[in-house]
Amino acid sequence: xxxxxxxxxxxxxxxxxxxxxxxxxxxxxxxxxxxxxxxxxxxxxxxxxxxxxxxxxxxxxxxxxxxxxxxxxxxxxxxxxxxxxxxxxxxxxxxxxxxxxxxxxxxxxxxxxxxxxxxxxxxxxxxxxxxxxxxxxxxxxxxxxxxxxxxxxxxxxx
Ligand code: SME
Numbered sequence: 001x002x003x004x005x006x007x008x009x010x011x012x013x014x015x016x017x018x019x020x021x022x023x024x025x026x027x028x029x030x031x032x033x034x035x036x037x038x039x040x041x042x043x044x045x046x047x048x049x050x051x052x053x054x055x056x057x058x059x060x061x062x063x064x065x066x067x068x069x070x071x072x073x074x075x076x077x078x079x080x081x082x083x084x085x086x087x088x089x090x091x092x093x094x095x096x097x098x099x100x101x102x103x104x105x106x107x108x109x110x111x112x113x114x115x116x117x118x119x120x121x122x123x124x125x126x127x128x129x130x131x132x133x134x135x136x137x138x139x140x141x142x143x144x145x146x147x148x149x150x151x152x153x154x155x156x157x158x
Contacts, residue, residue: 001044003140010144013041017148027156031125032063034152038129039065046108047130050116051080053123059084062125069104078102083113083126089142093135105130112137114145118156125156 016037024030031050039048049064057075075081077100083090092098092111101111108130116125127149131137 006042006044006140009041009043010140013037014144014148014151016041017151021151021155024155027124028063030152030155034127034148035063035065038148044131044133044136045129046132047105047128050125050127051084052125053084059126066130067105067107070102073102076100079111079113080126080128083115084123087115087123089114089146091137091142093137095130107132109134110136112141112145114142114149116149116156117153119154 017034020033020037021030024033035049039045047064047066047069049066049069050062051059051073052062054060059073059075059080061069061071073080075084079090079092079095079098079101081100090113092101095101095108095111109132111128111130114127115123116127118124127145129137129145
């Protein structure tokens with residue numbers, strides 16, 4: 001996939017998400033919509049979904065597209081936990097090299113995880129995307145996914 005094909009896919013997804021989010025009744029509808037639009041738009045995605053902050057140190061599975069995944073992740077575990085702890089985007093070019101990586105599906109080889117905050121700046125979820133290719137995620141993915149997670153903030157209630 002070329003950079004311009006990737007950008008084109010993200011531009012389409014951003015427009016579609018911007019049109020749909022104002023119609024979402026609650027945060028489940030927001031996360032389900034974003035996971036669906038992104039998974040459908042981006043051919044290099046294998047698993048696309050959210051883990052929600054359900055207690056100060058536990059993430060629990062939220063809406064997703066792809067194969068069945070781990071149900072709970074502690075903040076001190078895996079790529080998702082690292083993102084939740086640091087509240088910043090984490091890119092793992094080779095998940096098997098990432099300390100504490102949780103292998104929900106052995107086909108996943110690289111991963112990007114982006115924090116999702118509500119409008120008050122509280123971490124409410126992380127967006128996790130996996131690929132079967134090594135180093136599938138770069139600055140373009142980071143920029144667009146951070147933008148999309150930023151757009152979600154004002155709709156993440158209830
Ligand atoms: N690999 C993740 C766990 C979630 S799955 O990829 C869906 C991690 O290490 O946090």
